[in-house]
Each structure stands twice: as C-alpha cells, then as structure tokens.
Amino acid sequence: MSDLLKGPFHLTNTLTRKKEEFVPLRPPHVGLYVCGPTVYSDVHLGNVRSFLTFDVLYRWLTHLGYKVRYVRNITDVGHLVGDVDEGEDKIAKRARLEQLEPMEIVQKYTNGFHDVMRLFNILPPSIEPTATGHLIEQIGMVERIVESGYGYEANGSVYFDVPKFAEKHAYGELSGRRIDELMSNTRDTEGQDEKRSPLDFAIWKKAEPQHLMKWPSPWGEGFPGWHLECSAMSTKYLGLTFDIHGGGMDLKFPHHECEIAQSVAADGVAPVRYWMHGNMLTVNGRKMAKSEGNGFTPEELLTGNHKLLEQGYSAMTVRFFMLQCHYASTLDFSNAAMQAAEKGLERLMAAVVTLHKLKPGATDGADVEALTGRCYAAMNDDLNTPVMIAELFEGVRIINSVHDGKLELTAAGIDSLKGLYQSMVFEVLGLKEESSSASDDGAMDGLVQEFIRMRAEAKARKDFGSSDAIRDRLLALGIVLKDTKEGTTWERA
RNA sequence: GGUCGCGUGGCCGAGUGGCUAGGCACAGCUCUGCAAAAGCUGCUACUGCGGUUCGAAUCCGCACGCGACCUCCA
Incomplete structure (x- = not known):
C-alpha cells in the first residue's frame, strides 16, 4: 500500500x-x-x-x-x-x-x-x-x-x-x-x-x-x-x-x-x-447518562441482567454495533439493533477465518486493490467506520465466493486481502475473536471430531436417522455442525 | 426561553445536487439426503408543504415531530 x-x-x-x-x-x-x-x-x-x-x-x-x-x-x-x-x-x-x-x-x-x-x-x-x-x-x-x-x-x-x-x-x-x-x-x-x-x-x-x-x-x-x-x-x-x-x-x-x-x-x-x-449513545431516544439512570454497566450487558436487555451481548458485539454508526451521530441502543450487529459480526469474522483457507487460482476475479482504496478513503473521510464496514462486507462476499469456487483470486490477491483484513478488522477497528471457537480447547475439539466421524459413518451407510440424531443432540448442547465441501466443521451456537 | 443538531425502506444506519451504501429481517432460487452455512435474485426509502434547478433525500423557506447543550455528565 x-x-x-x-x-x-x-x-x-x-x-x-x-x-x-x-x-x-x-x-x-x-x-x-x-x-x-x-x-x-x-x-x-x-x-x-x-x-x-x-x-x-x-x-x-x-x-x-x-x-x-x-x-x-x-x-x-x-x-x-x-x-x-x-x-x-x-x-x-x-x-x-x-x-x-x-x-x-x-x-x-x-x-x-x-x-x-x-x-x-x-x-x-x-x-x-x-x-x-x-x-x-x-x-x-x-x-x-x-x-x-x-x-x-x-x-x-x-x-x-x-x-x-x-x-x-x-x-x-x-x-x-x-x-x-x-x-x-x-x-x-x-x-x-x-x-x-x-x-x-x-x-x-x-x-x-x-x-x-x-x-x-x-x-x-x-x-x-x-x-x-x-x-x-x-x-x-x-x-x-x-x-x-x-x-x-x-x-x-x-x-x-x-x-x-x-x-x-x-x-x-x-x-x-x-x-x-x-455524539451520545441514547436509549429509547434519550441520552444515556448517570444522572438519567438509564445506563447499564458492562457486566449487566454481558449477562443481560437488566430490564432494558432481552439477552446478553458480548463486548465485541457492542464494539461492532457502535462502529456501524458514525461517531458524530447519535446512536440509539436497542435489542433489535444489537441482535442485527451480533449476526453481522459473526458473518464478518467467519469470513476472516475462511479467508485463510482460500485456494489460489490463476486470475483475479475481483479488484482487491480498489477495495483497499475504498477502505482507506472511508477512514480518511472523518473516520467513516460504517462505510468501511460496508466495504468489508463487499469483501466478505468475495471471500465466500472464492471459497465456493464461484470466483477466483491469485495467491497475490489473497495475500492482499489477508493484509487488508488484518489491518482493518483487527488493528483499526480493534475487533478480536472472543468466544471459544473450535480451536481453543483441544479436548473439546477432539470430542466433537469424534462425533463428526461417527456421523460421517452413519451418513456413508445412508443411516440419516442416526446422523441427524447426532447433529440434533449436539445442537441441544450448543454445538452447531456445518457440512461443507471440505468436510464437517463445528462451532458454538 | 436561547443556541445547535436530527427526522432515510419492516428495523439499524451511510449518503450533501444526477450514477440511488452496508448490516439485520423477509421471499424465491442454487447447493445439500435433509438442515445449517454460503452464493444469486427480489424488496428501491428519504416527515409534510412550498421554492431554487434541466434535475433534490441532498440547497433555501415554512410547518410538524424528536434530541443535545444552556447545571455534574463521554
């Protein structure tokens, strides 16, 4: 750059x-x-x-x-x-x-x-x-x-x-x-x-x-x-x-x-x-302030233990939620908006993981350089984080398309994209992986991999009753299985 | 009362004169044994009324609604 x-x-x-x-x-x-x-x-x-x-x-x-x-x-x-x-x-x-x-x-x-x-x-x-x-x-x-x-x-x-x-x-x-x-x-x-x-x-x-x-x-x-x-x-x-x-x-x-x-x-x-x-963070249109008594502490936010909160939200969800709004505008806190941010952040972070698994192709089907330029332009324009995040989601589509084999990027293109996401997502926006995904606990991962293997065997002999049962029981425990071309992956719900 | 700002699609939020972000939700399709995930497609809005302009969400005026500051507050 x-x-x-x-x-x-x-x-x-x-x-x-x-x-x-x-x-x-x-x-x-x-x-x-x-x-x-x-x-x-x-x-x-x-x-x-x-x-x-x-x-x-x-x-x-x-x-x-x-x-x-x-x-x-x-x-x-x-x-x-x-x-x-x-x-x-x-x-x-x-x-x-x-x-x-x-x-x-x-x-x-x-x-x-x-x-x-x-x-x-x-x-x-x-x-x-x-x-x-x-x-x-x-x-x-x-x-x-x-x-x-x-x-x-x-x-x-x-x-x-x-x-x-x-x-x-x-x-x-x-x-x-x-x-x-x-x-x-x-x-x-x-x-x-x-x-x-x-x-x-x-x-x-x-x-x-x-x-x-x-x-x-x-x-x-x-x-x-x-x-x-x-x-x-x-x-x-x-x-x-x-x-x-x-x-x-x-x-x-x-x-x-x-x-x-x-x-x-x-x-x-x-x-x-x-x-x-x-600008101010508002709740139901009113400024959140100590004197208004409408504030909640980070602890209440994480646990959801407050009358204004329908559920708990992670710190990174909140961070992402706030960054989706320009700093000079008021931002209204609501459960619906937080839930939307939670989903959006999940998709963004999933794409970052996917990015590191991409296989290079012969040509570049997307202009990573232009995307990078737009990210810089957004931030240079008065720290316009919402526009930059919009650009990063354009990149998410590129990443997922390459992963699905519907688009091609050269090794150089993939490297540029990796550099961009490393800079913008982690260093500039300051987002980080927070919850335990698959790799943080070796024993846990090994355990789930064992179930995935059993399920694969059931599927191989077309015993879908058993394979679905394994999936459903894991889901009840908060483990989501996803079948991809490269095999089955898991994550916490 | 004074000063300043805001009013965008089902929701959150960018956007300051033409090329009509993005996320979430929703619907259809592709993929899949089925799901999930992902991709594609659709959904095309700008408080109201005037005005300026070839053309306005974007500029001007008025009205309505909301907020911030004027007292400690990020």
Whole structure:
C-alpha cells in the first residue's frame, strides 16, 4: 500500500464546524488529548462509546504512520455534585456513602474503568495522568491566570473573570455561544456572591475544614477547579498548542470552552488545533447518562441482567454495533439493533477465518486493490467506520465466493486481502475473536471430531436417522455442525 | 426561553445536487439426503408543504415531530 492511497486524512473540526485536512503541528508526531472519566462510579455504555471513538482515532493515526502521544486523564478530584461551584465533591460524597477513604474510591473505580477498557479492547493511552498528581502544575496555571489579570481571589477561592476575558478574546467560539446571550440566560446566583459575574467559574476552590481532599496553595487550603486539570496536564505533556483534543459532545460547554479560556489567559495561545466531539449513545431516544439512570454497566450487558436487555451481548458485539454508526451521530441502543450487529459480526469474522483457507487460482476475479482504496478513503473521510464496514462486507462476499469456487483470486490477491483484513478488522477497528471457537480447547475439539466421524459413518451407510440424531443432540448442547465441501466443521451456537 | 443538531425502506444506519451504501429481517432460487452455512435474485426509502434547478433525500423557506447543550455528565 503506497502512502498516496493512505492519505490525506480529513476530520471534522468542531471549532470551525468544517471537515478539514489533518496536518499535525510537528509531523510525524501527533499530540492527542482526550477527557477521561471522573472515577466516582462505574462507567456505563455511553462512556464506552466516547472512549471507543477516540480509540479508533488513535488506531487510525497510528496506522497512518504517525507517532501519537495519547494523553487521557483520570479525574480524581474537583468535580462537584451540586449547583455551580457549590455543593459536595463527588468523590468525597461517594466516599461517605461507601464509607471509604476518597482515594480508595478513586482506586476502586479507576481499576473498574481499566477493566472495562480492556474488555472492549480499547487501547491504553501513552500517558494517563491524574489530577491529584498535578497539583503543582494546576496551581501554577492559576497563578499565571491571576497574573494576566483574568483571575481574581475571593475569600480563599480564585475565579476566572469571563466578562473581562471576553472583552479581548473570543469566549464561546467553540460552543457557538455569545456572552450577552449567556448573561441573559443565567440562572439565579444565590450562594455565588463571591463571583463578580455568574459566568465566572472557579479555578481554585477554598476547602471547608471538614473537606477531605485539599491541598495547600497561595490562597489557603483548597482544591483545583473542575476545568483546570485538563488545561494543566495537556500543556505539560503536549505543549502549549497541540493537535487534537477529544471528548464527548456534552463536554463542549462549558468544560472545553473554559479550557480554551484558561490556556489563552495563562499562556496567551489557543491550546488546540482540532477539536473533536463524539455524539451520545441514547436509549429509547434519550441520552444515556448517570444522572438519567438509564445506563447499564458492562457486566449487566454481558449477562443481560437488566430490564432494558432481552439477552446478553458480548463486548465485541457492542464494539461492532457502535462502529456501524458514525461517531458524530447519535446512536440509539436497542435489542433489535444489537441482535442485527451480533449476526453481522459473526458473518464478518467467519469470513476472516475462511479467508485463510482460500485456494489460489490463476486470475483475479475481483479488484482487491480498489477495495483497499475504498477502505482507506472511508477512514480518511472523518473516520467513516460504517462505510468501511460496508466495504468489508463487499469483501466478505468475495471471500465466500472464492471459497465456493464461484470466483477466483491469485495467491497475490489473497495475500492482499489477508493484509487488508488484518489491518482493518483487527488493528483499526480493534475487533478480536472472543468466544471459544473450535480451536481453543483441544479436548473439546477432539470430542466433537469424534462425533463428526461417527456421523460421517452413519451418513456413508445412508443411516440419516442416526446422523441427524447426532447433529440434533449436539445442537441441544450448543454445538452447531456445518457440512461443507471440505468436510464437517463445528462451532458454538 | 436561547443556541445547535436530527427526522432515510419492516428495523439499524451511510449518503450533501444526477450514477440511488452496508448490516439485520423477509421471499424465491442454487447447493445439500435433509438442515445449517454460503452464493444469486427480489424488496428501491428519504416527515409534510412550498421554492431554487434541466434535475433534490441532498440547497433555501415554512410547518410538524424528536434530541443535545444552556447545571455534574463521554
């Protein structure tokens, strides 16, 4: 595959709302930052979708030959439960509820998050920094913001002065908001009298005496504001300006808007060149969210033990289901759609197995090169995984036709196809064989092969009653037999 | 209320001016002792009403319906 076929890569920059050619700042290096989870509860499927989107981005950039430094944070302090910059720290609240030390909560749900990422074959980032590990950098950033005149202290807390910032800079550019509209839409400011404007947000928050997670600072004991860590850590590991920042659509405002303002205020430069936002997973048309209570955990998904689930679905089925939809579109979860995805994935993976058994012919009856080009074109067009999957299914038809002797491919053609599927299915889409197929258990396979041999003998003497009985009894045990030209194969139902 | 987005065949979902993805389901055929699997064929849609255009699912306007953000959320 020539590099010419591979590029150029275009992605939708949500800052400009346009599809743009991706050109890294310092090729071949790419700096990628993605907002990670706040570790105070189990991640649900909607969270998984977001991390999956950027996993595919990471995989694709890597596939294109870029050296990607992928930073995805763990938020282990700072987000508040209640109203704007008031109320209890989420992690502290959870710690109280579960009667654990806050850092035990953090560890518990960080472990859980990692388990889920592994389950869905989502690659770990290059750096996974925590907010609590970067207090010095965050305090430094607050100081720079104060020095530049866009931060002010009030009663031990430090706030970002949004109206003042907006006088000279574009606040609201990313989310398409105007400062005067925001002003007229503010809710009551009760309990926020420390702020000069209701639009201001905390970059450092004073801790009450009973607060468990607090650190010394020039403004007294406190903790960092909830937008600050991403700015401080992305700057530390990726530089003042870096290539791509990703996150869920719901983080666009205010979180990402505030990140931009903080970086511009502190360091004078816009931090991000390409912003990318993944869309939401919905259930019955409504966003899956912790606060909606309509999420299910991966464990419930696998077992089917949830009122919204008719059956259990494997992690790869879910992954495939999500990849059949473009990342920027909302995707509605339903049992019918999941069942369709399950069947489709099965057919795709079966064809990959078949591909490795193909016998070469004298001519090429299908244009593998063109198919490959279309796969690259799809991915280069804003990570259009649904179109690429459609192309892969074109390939499935080719593979099965060759296997059935209805089409011919040369050894070179078969090799190209193998290379394509290895790259696209496993490396880029990140799908993997998961359940025990025939070969994972030697004893099991030997046992079934023995029954297949007995059945073949029965068939040979036209004793179809016996041969069907063997097949039916194995089926009742979850073993499916398939008669092919090369003999009988088996798999689990 | 403000801002943004969406509405595609039985279902899920691509597609941004003509060449009408793909998956699942369904029907017929081929293969098979019969099944299963696989292949072939069929099923040809774009919320409604106007407008622009030789031509619109695709552009513009209006209406209706739905959602997201505006408060922690991927």
